[in-house]
Amino acid sequence: MNVESKQHTNENSAAWTGAPWKDPSQSPFIEIQSLHKRFGDFTAVDNISLDIYRGELFAILGGSGCGKSTLLRMLAGLEAPSAGRILIDGVDVTELPPYDRPVNMMFQSYAVFPHMTVEKNIAYGLRKSRVAPAEIESRVREMLELVQLTNLEQRKPNQLSGGQLQRVALARALIKRPKVLLLDEPLAALDKKLREQTQFELMNLQDQLGTTFVVVTHDQEEAMTLATRIAVMDEGRFIQIGTPSEVYEYPRNFFVADFFGNINIFDATVISSEPGFIAVELGASGTRIRIQHGGVIDAGAAVMIGVRPEKLLISKDKPTDDRYTVTRGVVEDLAYYGNRSIYRVRSQEGRIIQVSAQNSQRSVELAMEWDDEVYLSWDSSSSVVLQK
Amino acid sequence: MTGAIRHGAAGRLWRTTVITLPYAWLLLFFLVPFAIVFKISFADPIVAQPPFTPFFDWAESSPRRLLATFDNYLFLLEDKLYWVSYLRSIRIAFISTLLCLLLGYPMAYGIARARPPWRSLLLMLVILPFWTSFLLRVYAWIVMLGKHGVVNNALLSVGFIDGPLQMLYTDAAVYLGIVYTYIPFMILPLYASLEKLDQNLHDAAMDLGATPWKVFTDITLPLSMPGVIAGSLLVFIPALGEFVIPSLLGGIDSLMIGRTLYDEFFVNRDWPLASAVATVLLFILILPIMLFQRYQQGEES
Numbered sequence A: 001m002n003v004e005s006k007q008h009t010n011e012n013s014a015a016w017t018g019a020p021w022k023d024p025s026q027s028p029f030i031e032i033q034s035l036h037k038r039f040g041d042f043t044a045v046d047n048i049s050l051d052i053y054r055g056e057l058f059a060i061l062g063g064s065g066c067g068k069s070t071l072l073r074m075l076a077g078l079e080a081p082s083a084g085r086i087l088i089d090g091v092d093v094t095e096l097p098p099y100d101r102p103v104n105m106m107f108q109s110y111a112v113f114p115h116m117t118v119e120k121n122i123a124y125g126l127r128k129s130r131v132a133p134a135e136i137e138s139r140v141r142e143m144l145e146l147v148q149l150t151n152l153e154q155r156k157p158n159q160l161s162g163g164q165l166q167r168v169a170l171a172r173a174l175i176k177r178p179k180v181l182l183l184d185e186p187l188a189a190l191d192k193k194l195r196e197q198t199q200f201e202l203m204n205l206q207d208q209l210g211t212t213f214v215v216v217t218h219d220q221e222e223a224m225t226l227a228t229r230i231a232v233m234d235e236g237r238f239i240q241i242g243t244p245s246e247v248y249e250y251p252r253n254f255f256v257a258d259f260f261g262n263i264n265i266f267d268a269t270v271i272s273s274e275p276g277f278i279a280v281e282l283g284a285s286g287t288r289i290r291i292q293h294g295g296v297i298d299a300g301a302a303v304m305i306g307v308r309p310e311k312l313l314i315s316k317d318k319p320t321d322d323r324y325t326v327t328r329g330v331v332e333d334l335a336y337y338g339n340r341s342i343y344r345v346r347s348q349e350g351r352i353i354q355v356s357a358q359n360s361q362r363s364v365e366l367a368m369e370w371d372d373e374v375y376l377s378w379d380s381s382s383s384v385v386l387q388k
Numbered sequence B: 001m002t003g004a005i006r007h008g009a010a011g012r013l014w015r016t017t018v019i020t021l022p023y024a025w026l027l028l029f030f031l032v033p034f035a036i037v038f039k040i041s042f043a044d045p046i047v048a049q050p051p052f053t054p055f056f057d058w059a060e061s062s063p064r065r066l067l068a069t070f071d072n073y074l075f076l077l078e079d080k081l082y083w084v085s086y087l088r089s090i091r092i093a094f095i096s097t098l099l100c101l102l103l104g105y106p107m108a109y110g111i112a113r114a115r116p117p118w119r120s121l122l123l124m125l126v127i128l129p130f131w132t133s134f135l136l137r138v139y140a141w142i143v144m145l146g147k148h149g150v151v152n153n154a155l156l157s158v159g160f161i162d163g164p165l166q167m168l169y170t171d172a173a174v175y176l177g178i179v180y181t182y183i184p185f186m187i188l189p190l191y192a193s194l195e196k197l198d199q200n201l202h203d204a205a206m207d208l209g210a211t212p213w214k215v216f217t218d219i220t221l222p223l224s225m226p227g228v229i230a231g232s233l234l235v236f237i238p239a240l241g242e243f244v245i246p247s248l249l250g251g252i253d254s255l256m257i258g259r260t261l262y263d264e265f266f267v268n269r270d271w272p273l274a275s276a277v278a279t280v281l282l283f284i285l286i287l288p289i290m291l292f293q294r295y296q297q298g299e300e301s
Ligand SMILES: Nc1ncnc2c1ncn2[C@@H]1O[C@H](COP(=O)(O)OP(=O)(O)OP(=O)(O)O)[C@@H](O)[C@H]1O
Pocket: A039, A042, A044, A062, A063, A064, A065, A066, A067, A068, A069, A070, A071, A218
């Protein structure tokens, strides 16, 4: 599968400035070339190729068992690929054992050594590389400050809370100043508040240290907040790679679209393809629209048109603006939340469409009622073609 | 404890019973017999039933006279035989324990790392010998190691040796017998502690730059220490008092304290001296157990 996103993007990818993956003069820092991993008959990682650039915070996102940890473990050298190569900073590391790779990993279960104090745990990596004791001491101190564990350095892991353990694991993985830091669901075990705080800390750290991070997660919100780019993975393959806004606004298929929150589906038929655009006819209303799309789809093919709930407008009167796509439906259910209302509308094709409407005008009476016939409309440019 | 809250008195009674039961057991079947042995060790042997003098003189002389004597213990110090037996036993038990550890550790490690279906099969194989009588298994070694035994015959027929080797009635045979008999007691606790070990700790150490050998010394070995200690005690303690194996497989001069003890009791019918031998043996055994307890307390704090 061609993993380069061909789709058009709007340039608002968070804090990250510059997009080295679009600049042909930049060479990638980590190159993964057609990597495979098979366990017996089962293929856990299926022909993955990926370039990650220096200083990126790259997120790998996918459901449980899709092969995220396996991919990460191959990067760390803990699992031997069945086929394919891995290059880090231009050096082929495929055959290198984990202890010779410029990579450190924070484990899904933290894997803090239970018989060592916090200090010994953090210092372990430096001890193994025969750094002078004085330097070890100062760097451990530095790390303890960074992860705010300064008063706990003599504690054993069984005397720490989950969040503290996780910070020990992070400090331990960071202290060798690896070229690449791999994080396997670093925040999965934390409660919401600690999680948000740590996400913030991680981004700060990444800014300060300039290390390249590869973060595995199955939480789409986490991936969206943290990452410069996201790879969406399913059954050992990458479905799509892109910036958070790309994968949200221009999902390649229904799986990706659905992964990042709700999306409404309208059935349509392809009329024609031209470079960068596809013209479709909406199934029920017969409305014809042009939608931005990278690939070529044969005329006559059935596709799905996806529109995010917040992009939809609902009205009793037919909108007149011709930039809008208009279709009809019947209100089945509605919920009033003060600042916004959520409508569930049955479209002409019989699908349930969810509309999230800002209540921008004060109204005592709801404008729409159950069983009202309404118009659904959206700016045609905010629709995406999703192949089945 | 919800039970204790719901039915107060009954719950308390239940708890008291649960706590006192093991103590009662120890008192009845360990402390009381030991007290008897301890008492006998201060008596003099006589030809009577039982074959030792009573603790008190029950004769008419009205203030009762204590008849305790330290002669038996003094005799243990004087006669070189006992020293030699104790030291030999300690040496044999120590070396056997070490051999069990060296052989058992890789086996336990292998079993713990095997795939789950294999694991139970291998564990079964470790315990399988217990299904036959211990004595039979030791006799089987006689058949194996004897002058015209299986091993000699095999070696002769292959042509490795010209005449039969003397294998039976040597120290090597004693070591073989002890290691063979007691190695499951080493493997099982080792397996239990190695199996609990999180593979991720191993991976994490390697990821941080530890070579496989360093991973073993830094992570695997320290974390399996409880298993090492439990296994070593389980081998060392019975091996120290072992009687059957040295008698059947060892040479005539292979004096171990168990054999000496047996001879004193049944051959010489010197119960008081035998009791003194047993008492000293017990104190030798208490030492490593106390060290183990110290270690455990150190781990907890
Ligand atoms: N050593 C192994 N032997 C056989 N199968 C394995 C092995 N390791 C992983 N697998 C299988 O490979 C698949 C991917 O596993 P992996 O641990 O990479 O999933 P994951 O994406 O990290 O999932 P999660 O989000 O639950 O951590 C799973 O179906 C798993 O059962």
